Amino acid sequence: KATYTYNTDGTLKTVKDGRDNVTTFSNYKRGLPQKITYADNKYQQAVVNDLGLITSLTNEALTTTSYDYDAAGRLKSITYPTGDAVTYNNTTLVFEPVTTAEYGLPAGHWRQTVTTGNGVTKNYFDALWRKRVTLSQDTAVASTLRAALTQYDSDGRVTFQGYPQATVPSITDTPKGTTTVYDPLGRETSRTIDTELSPAQRTATNVYQSGFTTQTKDFNGNVSTSSFQAYDNPDKAVLAGL
Incomplete structure (x- = not known):
């Protein structure tokens, strides 16, 4: 208590x-x-x-760790403590508009660059400031470049998350990754993953049934049914049986 x-x-x-x-x-x-x-x-x-x-x-x-911000209140640097046996690389963050088209995004999109030592991550945002492309790299080793693509539906939900890859994608590409489908209430109904196994794609599903029960099938085809207590607040349903 x-x-x-x-x-x-x-x-x-x-x-x-x-x-x-x-x-x-x-x-x-x-x-x-x-x-x-x-x-x-x-x-x-x-x-x-x-x-x-x-x-x-x-x-x-x-x-003491110190933080600095730009004029809009966005974090722009992190300064880590000194005096330790290990010297820590500080972190800088730059958020800026880009005047040229990149990765299928038109001119005028925004880019965030996060740098800690040789580690650099660049996030590219669309007109709704949704993260669409992420590039990560140890700048001392060119072969470490990894790129990931994210796609959204009209409600801003993630519908596709690409696996990291060595080539830089366009936002119109469909590399291997995870695809998620939602029902009109925003509930996840299926999730499909690309794999190196057979079959090349596997899907997990959720079926929302009457009486506050949900039938779930996992990627291996195993089916379970969960029942919930909701009372007068369905958004706060509590698991009652499995």
Whole structure:
């Protein structure tokens, strides 16, 4: 059993667990506690700026990681602690519009580049800012390039996730990967995977039956039926039988 206390402004003050260990939250700014003190008096401490973004975080070992943001409040760099036996590569993130067409995306799309040491990941977004192409590479080894493609339906649900491949795809390509189909209520009805086995494709299905039961067939053809208790809130159904 846990018990909670609150400050007069409604923010969480303390949490006491079943063994009477108390964690204290203090020095709030923009709704975030800038200090969390544990029962052994160890603590984590953050610095929150006027936009409510964490600019640094000091852990229980008193090492500090710093964060910087661009003018729109998007994370643009992570600076890791120094003084350790290991030297950590900092991370930079650049989010920018691209004036030329790439991978089937027209000019004007956006690209995010995340760099940590030699590791570089580039994410390419469509007009709805959905991630469509991801490229990852150790820039010191050209052969490590891996590309993955993502496709969506009109409701923004992922309908296809391509397996990583060594060649850079176009968003109109259909490489090997996982295809997902949904019903009009947004429930997953089938998932098909490409494999190196026979058959080359395998499909798992869900059939939503009356009486809050779901029949599921896995990729090997095994069938199970799950029943749920929903009462007056079907969105909060609880598994009652399998």
